[in-house]
Amino acid sequence: MKGRRVLATAGRLLVEIRHDPRTLVMVMVVPSVLMTLLRYAFSGQRAVFQHSGPAVLALFPFTAMFVVASISMLRERTGGTLERLFTSPLRNSELLGGYSLAFGSLAVVQAGLTASIALGPLGLDVAGPLWAILGMALLSSLLGSSLGLFLSAFARTEFQAVQFLPAFVLPQLLLCGLFVPRDSMAAVLHWISWALPLTYALDGVSRVSQGANLSGYFVRDLVVLASSVPAAVVAGALTLRRRTP
């Protein structure tokens, strides 16, 4: 793996996004706007905002990076540039490394911006350390971009890729415990929720925001989330087939 080619790829992706200011603004500003909406929609019930604010902080980067990464990779596939990259010395690992680096750094800025709005003017209280929340947000964004890269292999058009959001992301959001506590779900759904990585992201951030001890379950959450990222990257790498029929 050559750092030079990883950096070149990450740089190229970031320049592409810079040339598309509308996408950039959406990625950076929309989470803060939604956070503000959440705060004032429940203006009489601060408890709801206190409960769901940290969760949203970790889940926004996931969804945003999922969409951006899957569309970028899909365009790479359909536009013929992926094939051109296959004929260059670039390795699959370097390509995916470049994607992770580019979207990971976007996610850091996005999560940082959303966190500073939520914790500052919106007055969200987080009992635990900020780094733990941001770390969870970063991990879930990396997971989002690597799952997006993987799933883009199963879309032929951008329409289909966008449909993966309701098809793959919404079920995870519904089952991760944000809307309904997981132990009050039907038993089957509760089991399924154990297999979905976002469940652990949500569990982790709620522990941090409630000031729980950052060991035991939090470490479990961190480990599950951190190992889902390489698993998704490997799955994504398997979809990058140089030789096509």
Add this chain to the structure above:
Amino acid sequence: MASPDRPGIAITDLLVRRRGSVVLDEVSLDIPAGVIFGLLGPSGSGKTTLMRAMMGLQRITSGSISVLGAEAGDRRLGSKVGYMPQAAALYGDLTVLENLRYFARLVNQPRARVAEVLEEVDMVPFTKARVDRLSGGQRARVSLAVALLPRPEVLILDEPTVGLDPLLRERLWGEFRAKASAGATVIVSSHVMEEASRCDELVLLREGRVVAAGSPASLLERAGASDLNAAFIALVQQAEREAA
């Protein structure tokens, strides 16, 4: 650089089947270094599939392809082979310069090389233009520039001159000739017979089979024709009579 007695590309009994139908049927070719090798045939004859197979992008059913002594698709060939696919395959939201700089970094070429290839394809005035605002012919030239970046020993060009004005076409053929004279293997596909006469060696493909191969002069002689278009028709008819 490949020596004249060792072929740049050697293809032996190449068979490609796609969804049950045969796309390339027992194709064997020796493509020496230092020549312009023309791949001619109507659309659907298997030209693109053959070029993709040489690049290691096509799954092959049987047979073998060796490029500069390595198996086609070997990663070490990445910086020795330049490929220009039929579709431009560029990043539309990047400028010409940004596209070339990215590909140059992948093949480990300095920024100065970017200026050289832009000069070669006559695209210097469009350096700062976004690729999706260019015309089809301009995009094709940028795509060719990407293929030229690594100073390739093998250049595989899939219909490189489609949609170009005659002056530019003349200029690019001059470039191809210069690369071949410097020892590179240049493979050009085309369905325009007028371009065939500029090649040193020709292969006529039809329905995945090699109908005829040889220099333009020898093909004319064999067909007893005065131009390559007539020769192509005569050779196809001859092959069909033999098959019947």
